[in-house]
Amino acid sequence: MLLLIPGPVQTRPEVKAAMAQDIAPWDRDFQAVYARIRERILAVAGGIPGVHATLPIQGAGHFVTEAALRSFVAPGAKVLVPMNGAYASRMARLAREAGRIVVELPLPDTRGAVAADILPALDADPSIGTVAMVFNETGSGIVNDAAGIGDALRGRGVRLVLDAVSAFGVLPFPLAEHPECDVLVFTSGKCLEGMPGMGFAVARMDRAEACAGQAGSWSLDLSDVLAHARRSGWGSIRFTPPVQAIAAFDAALDLYEAEGGQRARLARYAANRDVLYDGILALGLRPYLAREEQGPVIVTVHQPADPRFDLMAFVEALKRRGVLISNFYNTAAPTMRIGTIGAITPDDMRRAVGAIGAALDEVLPRAA
CATH class of the missing domain: 3.40.640.10 (Type I PLP-dependent aspartate aminotransferase-like (Major domain))
Structure with a gap:
């Protein structure tokens, strides 16, 4: 996971x-x-x-x-x-x-x-x-x-x-x-x-x-x-x-x-953030923050406006694909919280973006 x-x-x-x-x-x-x-x-x-x-x-x-x-x-x-x-x-x-x-x-x-x-x-x-x-x-x-x-x-x-x-x-x-x-x-x-x-x-x-x-x-x-x-x-x-x-x-x-301390860890987390931020945009989702305000620890994303969207259903669909995110949010607007810290790499974030796209397709299926 x-x-x-x-x-x-x-x-x-x-x-x-x-x-x-x-x-x-x-x-x-x-x-x-x-x-x-x-x-x-x-x-x-x-x-x-x-x-x-x-x-x-x-x-x-x-x-x-x-x-x-x-x-x-x-x-x-x-x-x-x-x-x-x-x-x-x-x-x-x-x-x-x-x-x-x-x-x-x-x-x-x-x-x-x-x-x-x-x-x-x-x-x-x-x-x-x-x-x-x-x-x-x-x-x-x-x-x-x-x-x-x-x-x-x-x-x-x-x-x-x-x-x-x-x-x-x-x-x-x-x-x-x-x-x-x-x-x-x-x-x-x-x-x-x-x-x-x-x-x-x-x-x-x-x-x-x-x-x-x-x-x-x-x-x-x-x-x-x-x-x-x-x-x-x-x-x-x-x-x-x-x-x-x-x-x-x-x-x-x-x-x-061994990694190189603060500078090296910040560089890795910043790279994780950039992959996720760009991937979220490519999926048609809207980040909560403008890029210049986006920190390296968590990317918060507006929930889709579609009334069919349910955060808990999305979290479970994502978990079935091997990715676990927060099942709550702390903003006034409905959002999703996706962390970019921990023993993870930009390649992990690319995999996560793919899983997010697949989970969205499951919970918000396109009309035939």
């Missing part, structure tokens, strides 16, 4: 094989693996040793995103969220339900946010101390200009919390160049092509220490993750983790480095 969703993604055999073992989380041999992973992540993030640290949290991306918001935005403080996608809406909800004051900035979900969108909102309310934003929106496929926005925030003394869940390892955002960023977060089962189960924050240690005690949750307190690492060692973890997923992630990082 060719898995084309924006995470969890299709993985290599080496990654799957790494899970086929029993592991004691606090065994010294495994602690060495865990400590090594933290260092490797810091390098991918472009962080500075001694300034930034990798702070893991078990669970899905929502868990580590909530941990970042709780840990770096004080209760009752204002946080600006650019609202241009489903995951921005989720980020706003996480912050609001954690007792932070969310200032929503409505933007269209058909283009990425830029600094010119953000600065007027900060001018209008100087009490906003943090911007929390999604780097790559897998609802529509847009990419927000995290680097440009970060540069603008740095000049204002405003902090940044960056949800890089579906961007990390592919879209560059070197932390050494962005001291305004308190923390970025991502998960193991996205662009680094590991298994799901672990969330990772890469954070400034001075900011984590300065914000200690404000999370309101032991489990989701990144400053406590840092304190534990300093107390018990970087190979130690607070609570029982999904150890097999961590072992698989170590193998996935080997493959990432």
